[in-house]
Each structure stands twice: as structure tokens, then as C-alpha cells.
Amino acid sequence: MYKNNINLIYNKLLETYSYQGWWPFIGYIGVNPTKTGAINGYHPKDYDFPKNNDQKFEVIIGSILTQNTAWPSVEQALINLSKLIDFNPISILNFAESNENSFKDAIRCAGFVNQKFEYLKNIAKFYMNLEREGEKRDKVPSRESLLKVKGIGNETADSILLFAHKQKQFKIDAYTKRIFSYLGYIKENDNYMSIKNFFETNFSGDVNMFQEYHALIVEHAKRYYSKKPYGLNDKILNEFKINIY
Known part of the structure; x- marks a missing residue:
């Protein structure tokens, strides 16, 4: 039953x-089927997203920024970041380490700025390490390995796997x-x-x-x-x- x-x-x-x-993706006009939350970025019945590695990492970044935060604030933080960096681990880490204040200002609207700043650096290092070990960014990390990254708990790991890597979590x-x-x-x-x-x-x-x-x-x-x-x-x-x- x-x-x-x-x-x-x-x-x-x-x-x-x-x-x-x-x-929802900030660079995609899309449509909002229910008129709540974000205005654009949704793609009803189109399951090809994320369509490239930058969109995949946008989901990963968003999964961290949305911790204890409403989506409209996350959306604004992503828009702010998109003006400063490309959505890939190298760009995230390089900019975070060389322009800490600017990075934090960009994500401040999503709250818990110091924590999320560190968490984003951690996840960038995680994906960079996968590449150094001969893995590709289109390879799915294990749930167990994601949970070892500081700042990634059960809900964030499942969000990353479900929406970025299209896994049944x-x-x-x-x-x-x-x-x-x-x-x-x-x-x-x-x-x-x-x-x-x-x-x-x-x-x-x-x-x-x-x-x-x-x-x-x-x-x-x-x-x-x-x-x-x-x-x-x-x-x-x-x-x-x-x-x-």
C-alpha cells in the first residue's frame, strides 16, 4: 500500500x-510554471539540463549556497558570482584565494558568508582533485566521497547527485x-x-x-x-x- x-x-x-x-539556471530564460520563487531559469519537461560542465558546477555551487537560505537570495548570489568568475572549480578557487573580499561580497546575500565561502573552496578543491587523479568532471563522484567534504551533508550531497549528476538520490x-x-x-x-x-x-x-x-x-x-x-x-x-x- x-x-x-x-x-x-x-x-x-x-x-x-x-x-x-x-x-533553475541563471543564464537560461526558461519559464516559471508556478510563478513563485525565481522568475526565469526553469525548463519544464526538458531533462537535458545541466547541458555542460559550467551548468553542472552552477548546480553544485547553488546546492551549497541554498543551505538555510531561500532560493531568490541564492539566485542573486549566483548572478553576482557569474560577473566575476566562470562556474568551474579552477575559476572558483583562484578567485576565492586572490579576491576573498570580492567573493564574499558576491555571496553575502545568501547568508552565512564565511562558512559558505570555505565550503565553496572545499568543493572546488574536491573536483580539482578528481581531475588530478585522472577522473573527468563528467564522472559521478560517490556519495561517500562527497560527504567527506567539509560543508557537504546528506541533503547537499543528494542535491548535487540528483540535479548536477542526474543520479537517483x-x-x-x-x-x-x-x-x-x-x-x-x-x-x-x-x-x-x-x-x-x-x-x-x-x-x-x-x-x-x-x-x-x-x-x-x-x-x-x-x-x-x-x-x-x-x-x-x-x-x-x-x-x-x-x-x-
Whole structure:
């Protein structure tokens, strides 16, 4: 039943909000299907993104900048950075080490500037090391190796793997916990990996659907799960509410 419901919930959200076209890119005009968040950059039904290594690294940078920060602030930080650097590890690291103040000023709008400055340097070094070891930037790093990079936790690692490297990793965020604990499938205080395993076991979608599911969860949660009591007036998903716990 749970497996079927997780897929049915996806179908219901897709029917309600349509294709979201995540990840948004600052250099792509695109379209915003739901008129919330960023204005441009989305690409509904086009799953060829990221289309080059610079776009791939834009996702990686954005995955770090969006920690504890709303997307519009991240978008502005990316726009600021794009005027100073190319989105690749060498450019990131060289500019960060030679123009620290300018770099920090560019990302200040995304908050936690000192932490994120160091985290961006760390991820740049990580990808540079992959290349030094004979790897290519189009090779997918392991989840375990990403988690060893200071500043990369479970959610950021899954974001990088799902949206930059197109891997079937289910990204769990606070919205996911709020929706599915309200519906009764998990406890909100369950640990990250148990929730991740629950979705990856019960959702039968391909990687494109994994991307859509996360985006649809965010869109739905912004409407019904941003303020307590979470789920108030959520008539869209109430039919799927169960009592496991």
C-alpha cells in the first residue's frame, strides 16, 4: 500500500502543479510554471539540463549556497558570482584565494558568508582533485566521497547527485518531513537516511521523476506547510493520510 501511495501522491502533485523544470539556471530564460520563487531559469519537461560542465558546477555551487537560505537570495548570489568568475572549480578557487573580499561580497546575500565561502573552496578543491587523479568532471563522484567534504551533508550531497549528476538520490528536506509526517508515513524526527531509504524503496520513478518529486514537494509545501499547524487545509493530499504511527 505504501509503495502505491507514494507513487499516487507524486501523480496527484504532478496533476495539480504540472512539471516544474528544476534546477533553475541563471543564464537560461526558461519559464516559471508556478510563478513563485525565481522568475526565469526553469525548463519544464526538458531533462537535458545541466547541458555542460559550467551548468553542472552552477548546480553544485547553488546546492551549497541554498543551505538555510531561500532560493531568490541564492539566485542573486549566483548572478553576482557569474560577473566575476566562470562556474568551474579552477575559476572558483583562484578567485576565492586572490579576491576573498570580492567573493564574499558576491555571496553575502545568501547568508552565512564565511562558512559558505570555505565550503565553496572545499568543493572546488574536491573536483580539482578528481581531475588530478585522472577522473573527468563528467564522472559521478560517490556519495561517500562527497560527504567527506567539509560543508557537504546528506541533503547537499543528494542535491548535487540528483540535479548536477542526474543520479537517483532522493533529497530529503524539511518540507518533505513536514508533508509525509503529517500524512502519517514517517515521523518528522526520523533520521535522514531512514526517510531517504523509505522513498527510494517505495517510489518507482526514474531520475527525471525523482527531480520532479522534490520540486513538487517544495511547491506544495510552500502553500500548506510553511507555517504551523502544518497541513492545515491540505485538501489535495488528505485522501492519502494514514495512521502508521
